[in-house]
Amino acid sequence: METVEMNSVSLKRPRSEDDVANADEIKRQKISEKSKTGNDSGQSVETVTEQPDKPLLEDTKNEIIPNEESEEQEDEELEESDEDGDPESFAEMMKHGLTESDVGITKFVSSHKGFSGILKERYSDFVVHEIGKDGRVIHLDDFSVPVDDEDPSEDTFAVLSDEDKQRLEELQLLKNKETSVAIEVIEDTKEKRTVIHQAVKSLFPGLETKTEDRDGKKYIIAYHAAGKKALANPRKHSWPKSRGSYCHFVLYKENKDTMDAINVLSKFLRVKPNIFSYMGTKDKRAITVQEIAVLRITAQRLAHLNKCLMNFKLGNFSYKNHPLKLGELQGNHFTVVLRNITGTDDQIEQTMHSLREIGFINYYGMQRFGTTAVPTYQIGRAILQNNWNEVMDLILKPRPGAEKGYLVKCREEWAKTKDPAAALKKLPVKRCVEGQLLRGLLKYGMKNIISAFGIIPRNNRLMYIHSYQSYVWNNMVSKRIEEYGLRAVPGDLTLKGATAVHIEEGDVDNYTIHDVVMPLPGFDVIYPKHKIGEAYKEMLIADNLDINNMRHKIRDYSLSGAYRKIIIRPQNVNWEVVAYDDPRIPLFTTDLDKMEGKPLPVLPTDGKFRALKMEFSLPPSTYATMAIREVLKMDTSIKNQTQLNTTWLR
Numbered sequence: 296m297e298t299v300e301m302n303s304v305s306l307k308r309p310r311s312e313d314d315v316a317n318a319d320e321i322k323r324q325k326i327s328e329k330s331k332t333g334n335d336s337g338q339s340v341e342t343v344t345e346q347p348d349k350p351l352l353e354d355t356k357n358e359i360i361p362n363e364e365s366e367e368q369e370d371e372e373l374e375e376s377d378e379d380g381d382p383e384s385f386a387e388m389m390k391h392g393l394t395e396s397d398v399g400i401t402k403f404v405s406s407h408k409g410f411s412g413i414l415k416e417r418y419s420d421f422v423v424h425e426i427g428k429d430g431r432v433i434h435l436d437d438f439s440v441p442v443d444d445e446d447p448s449e450d451t452f453a454v455l456s457d458e459d460k461q462r463l464e465e466l467q468l469l470k471n472k473e474t475s476v477a478i479e480v481i482e483d484t485k486e487k488r489t490v491i492h493q494a495v496k497s498l499f500p501g502l503e504t505k506t507e508d509r510d511g512k513k514y515i516i517a518y519h520a521a522g523k524k525a526l527a528n529p530r531k532h533s534w535p536k537s538r539g540s541y542c543h544f545v546l547y548k549e550n551k552d553t554m555d556a557i558n559v560l561s562k563f564l565r566v567k568p569n570i571f572s573y574m575g576t577k578d579k580r581a582i583t584v585q586e587i588a589v590l591r592i593t594a595q596r597l598a599h600l601n602k603c604l605m606n607f608k609l610g611n612f613s614y615k616n617h618p619l620k621l622g623e624l625q626g627n628h629f630t631v632v633l634r635n636i637t638g639t640d641d642q643i644e645q646t647m648h649s650l651r652e653i654g655f656i657n658y659y660g661m662q663r664f665g666t667t668a669v670p671t672y673q674i675g676r677a678i679l680q681n682n683w684n685e686v687m688d689l690i691l692k693p694r695p696g697a698e699k700g701y702l703v704k705c706r707e708e709w710a711k712t713k714d715p716a717a718a719l720k721k722l723p724v725k726r727c728v729e730g731q732l733l734r735g736l737l738k739y740g741m742k743n744i745i746s747a748f749g750i751i752p753r754n755n756r757l758m759y760i761h762s763y764q765s766y767v768w769n770n771m772v773s774k775r776i777e778e779y780g781l782r783a784v785p786g787d788l789t790l791k792g793a794t795a796v797h798i799e800e801g802d803v804d805n806y807t808i809h810d811v812v813m814p815l816p817g818f819d820v821i822y823p824k825h826k827i828g829e830a831y832k833e834m835l836i837a838d839n840l841d842i843n844n845m846r847h848k849i850r851d852y853s854l855s856g857a858y859r860k861i862i863i864r865p866q867n868v869n870w871e872v873v874a875y876d877d878p879r880i881p882l883f884t885t886d887l888d889k890m891e892g893k894p895l896p897v898l899p900t901d902g903k904f905r906a907l908k909m910e911f912s913l914p915p916s917t918y919a920t921m922a923i924r925e926v927l928k929m930d931t932s933i934k935n936q937t938q939l940n941t942t943w944l945r
Contacts, residue, residue, distance in 0.1 A: 392667065392668065392932065393664055393666070393670055394930060395661065395930045395931065395932050397664075397670070397932075398661065398663075398664050398670070398765075398766055398769055398770075399658075399766060399768075399769030399770030399771075399772070399773050400656075400658045400661075400769055400773070400921075402656055402772075402773050402777065403656070403924075403925060403928060404649075404653050404655060404656055404776075404781055404862065405646070405649040405925060407642065407645045407649060408642065408928070409927050409928025409929065410638030410642055410643075410927065410928075411635075411636065411637045411927070412633035412634060412635060412636040412637070412638075412907060412927055414631075414633055414923060414927075415580060415581075416632075416634045416635075416878060417879075417881075418549065418550050418580045419582055419881055419885070420631065420633075420634065421578075421581040421582070421629070421630075421632075422581065422582045422584075422629070422630040422885060423577055423581055423583040423584070423585075423627050423628070423629055423919075424583075424584045424585075424628040424630075425575065425577075425583075425624055425627055425628075426624055426625040426626045426912060427586060427623075427625065428574070428623045428624060428625060430625055432628045433545055433584055433585060433586050434584060434611075434886050435545045435584055435608060435610045435611060435886040435887065435890065436610070436611065436886060436889070436890065437610050437611045437612075438598070438601070438608075438890065439610075439612075440594045441594055441612055441613065442595075454487075454490050454491050454494050455478070455491070455494050455498070460498070462476045463476055463499050463517055464499065464565060466517060466518075466519070467499045467502055467565070474518060475516050475517060475518040476517045476518075477507075477509070477514045477515070477516050478491060478495075478514060478515045478517070479513070480513040480514065480515060483512075483513045488513065491504075491515045492504045492515060495515065495517050497596070498596070499517070502518065502519065503517070503518055503519070504516065504517050505518075539613075539614035539615040539617075540590060540591055540614075540616060541572075541588045541589065541590055541614070541615050541616065541617060542588065542589050542591075542592055542593065542597060542612060542614055543586060543587070543588045543611075543612070543613050543615050543619070544586070544587055544588075544589075544594070544609050544610065544611060544612045544613075545584060545585070545586055545587075545609070545610050545611040546584070546585055546586075546587045546607065546608075546609060547582070547583075547584050547607065547608040547609075547610070547885075547886055547887055548582070548607050548608075549582050550580060550581075550582075551579055551606055551607070552576065552578060552579040553573060553575075553577045553585070554568075554576065555579070557571045557587070559604070560589075560600065560604075563604070564596065564600075570590040570591075570592075571587055571588070572587070572588045572618035572620065573585060573586070573587050573588070574586060574619050574620065574621060574622065574623045574624040575621065575622070575627070575915060577627075582885055584886055586619060587619070588617075588618045588619045590618070594613075594614070598610075608890075610890075624915055625914070625915070626912055626914040626915055626917070627912070627913055627915075627919075628867065628910065628911075628912045629909075629910065629912070629913065629919050629922075630883060630908070630909075630910050631908075631910075631919070631923065632883070632907070633906060633907040633909070633923070633926075633927070634875075634878065634904065634906045635878075635905070635906070636872075636906060636907050638907075640872065643870070643907060646926050647868065647909065649925075650865060650868060650911070650922065650925060650926060651864070651868040652864070653781070653862070654809070654862045654864035654865060654925075655862070655863060655865075655921055655922050655924070655925035656772060656776065656861065656921065656925070657772075657859060657861055657862060657863045657917060657921065658769050658772065658918065658921045659765035659768065659769055659918065660918035660920040660921055660931065661920065661931055661932050662918075663761075663762055663765045663918075664762055664765070664766065665762075668694045669689050669692075669694050670762070670766075671759050671762035672759075672762040672763040672765070672766035673689055674686055674690060674759040674762075675759035675760040675761070675762045675763030675764075675766075676763045676838055677689060678756075678759055678760055678763075678847075679760060679763060679840055679845075679847065679852065679854070680838070680839050681848070683744040683745055684744065686744065686748060687732065687736075687744050687747075690728060690732055691705075691709045691718070691729060691732065691733070692706060692709070692710060693707055693709075693710050701721065701722055701723055702722070702729065704722075705718050705719075705721040705722040705729060705733075706718075706729075708721045709733075715733045715734075715736035715741075716737055718733055719733045719734065719737065728751055728755060731750050732747060732751060735747030735749065735751070753851065756851070756852075757851065760852055760854065764815040764816055764817070764856075767815070767816050767834060767835070768813060768814075768816075770834065771813055771830060771831055771834070774830050775813065775823075775827045775861065778825075778826055778827065779825075781808045781862070782807070782808055783798055783803055783806035783807055783808060783810060783811050784798070784803065785797075785798055785799060785800045785803050785824075786798065786823050786824035786825035786828070787806070787811045787823055787825070788811065788812050788814065788821065788822075788858065789806060789810045789811060789812060790812055790858060795812060795814070795820065795821055795858050798811075808862050809860070811860070811861050811862070812858040812859060812860050812861065813827075813858070814831075814856055814858055814859075815854075815856050815859060816831065816835065816842060816845060816854060816856055817845050817854035817855045817857065818844070818853065818854065818855055818856065819855040819856050820856035820857070820858065822842075859916075863913065863914065863917055863922075865911035865912060865922060866911065866912040866913075867911060867912045868910070869910045869911075870907060870908065870909040871908045871909075872905055872906070872907055872908075873905070873908060874898060874899055874900060874902030874903075874904065874905055875898050875902045875903075875904050875905075875906060876902045876903050878904065880896045881895075881896065882906055882908055883895065883908060909926075
């Protein structure tokens with residue numbers, strides 16, 4: 296899956312009312328990170344209370360299990376009320392986390408000396424624009440709604456009272472025993488009745504309407520045309536054949552990841568999240584702009600969400616006959632501000648020229664491996680070893696580090712009793728991986744861990760083995776650069792189309808380091824014909840795995856492998872050093888600022904602080920964290936940043 300996440304240290308979760316039905320009442324308090332990092336000789340990290348950019352919405356990290364709405368709501372309330380503790384205890388707990396060297400991230404490509412700067416002092420210092428499959432950078436620049444004869448007028452949405460809408464929603468979702476809802480027509484005219492008919496059908500797909508006389512009064516009767524079958528696919532009703540089945544739109548979001556945003560949209564629209572499609576997931580702690588497609592929801596309904604949603608804007612609507620698919624994008628364009636930099640102008644020029652001309656090592660970033668004392672790659676390795684007791688133990692056993700109180704109690708109960716029912720009672724939040732596995736063990740028994748593990752959503756399960764592949768790749772690339780440097784050598788691999796071939800002695804001068812790829816281990820890849828090929832084999836042997844047999848008896852866990860460039864050279868690299876006095880002011884305008892006509896603040900020519908504004912484009916599945924690591928020469932792990940910060944915290 297394409298990833299553009301940037302790790303950030305959250306010392307205390309934002310306290311919010313994460314109830315999308317009351318979004319206007321969301322609290323605006325938040326404590327978040329300021330990661331000030333520097334070179335090896337003088338790195339430092341600062342963590343302070345952030346001046347909020349705008350109202351924030353709470354993060355929801357785990358996948359929701361279908362058909363468990365009450366549990367989901369309960370889980371959200373518990374997550375809101377849970378406190379992670381004070382900053383000092385967080386710093387203490389993060390001593391048990393991972394550092395870059397733990398996951399094979401050890402090399403840099405450039406020789407310049409690093410300098411310090413604050414990364415993501417404000418989430419608005421990090422902006423991501425998706426690059427579509429046509430190569431166009433996606434922007435939000437149009438709020439207009441395409442209208443055809445089938446669309447109701449704006450007045451349509453005002454004819455139903457809040458009470459009418461509540462009763463119609465309950466009817467649509469079969470939440471009560473009513474088979475119909477009657478709406479009295481006040482000031483009866485044919486035009487008024489027509490507007491009510493349109494409003495019901497537009498706002499509540501799957502419902503049909505008819506007019507009836509009752510005691511001399513006119514009523515619009517709403518009912519299910521086909522009973523429960525209508526609810527199964529309500530969008531097939533009342534959709535013009537001439538209109539594309541998918542409404543594509545640009546989603547501008549602040550401080551919310553893509554899946555959370557889609558969950559919010561689906562709740563407001565009263566539809567399932569799986570009718571949305573997208574080309575890639577975007578980070579939470581950022582401003583991001585991406586294209587989304589939704590099945591048979593009108594642009595008019597989507598545009599109405601702009602009036603009631605915080606931290607979201609929807610625009611650039613169009614109808615098309617196809618959804619979006621993961622991976623279709625060409626990449627992402629980043630606009631990043633590093634504040635309070637210490638580097639000289641010469642250092643910055645050298646650094647940015649190196650980034651543009653040479654690039655950075657295409658490591659998998661720290662977020663690939665988790666933040667606790669049990670890295671995700673260890674669970675992936677146990678899956679590949681077919682060691683299911685180890686898988687169960689790694690997921691459920693007590694672990695040091697930053698975790699919520701109820702998880703700690705659940706793990707302690709598991710260690711004491713090995714009783715899934717008893718451990719589950721300690722775990723009020725059921726949709727986390729631990730809760731899903733415990734329910735699986737309760738259902739299938741302790742002797743059928745494979746089936747119990749299968750209850751965890753597939754993408755979450757595959758995340759573990761992909762993490763192991765990434766762990767191997769990072770380590771092998773560090774060895775490759777240490778052994779052979781930044782040049783192509785005989786035995787390296789390069790791609791001819793989609794096929795990997797070895798670079799031969801006579802052809803080596805025709806290639807550069809930018810042509811070299813390295814394999815993620817699997818049954819359908821080849822390996823370098825030099826020392827690193829043997830190093831792959833030795834690493835897997837040490838992990839009790841056979842590099843020549845990466846097929847698993849469970850098909851989902853068979854690894855075919857893939858190839859990944861070892862050096863990425865960003866495109867469209869630009870940078871500027873600016874002075875500023877107030878750390879709260881934005882240093883560039885966003886799409887929304889431009890739409891609202893907000894000017895860029897006038898900056899002083901000789902301010903108290905200096906910031907590096909940089910822009911660059913990266914291909915899919917590339918971590919912007921690793922590009923910024925190359926610029927600052929910093930360790931991007933939460934553990935390292937927090938340990939460096941301990942003195943400041945006290």
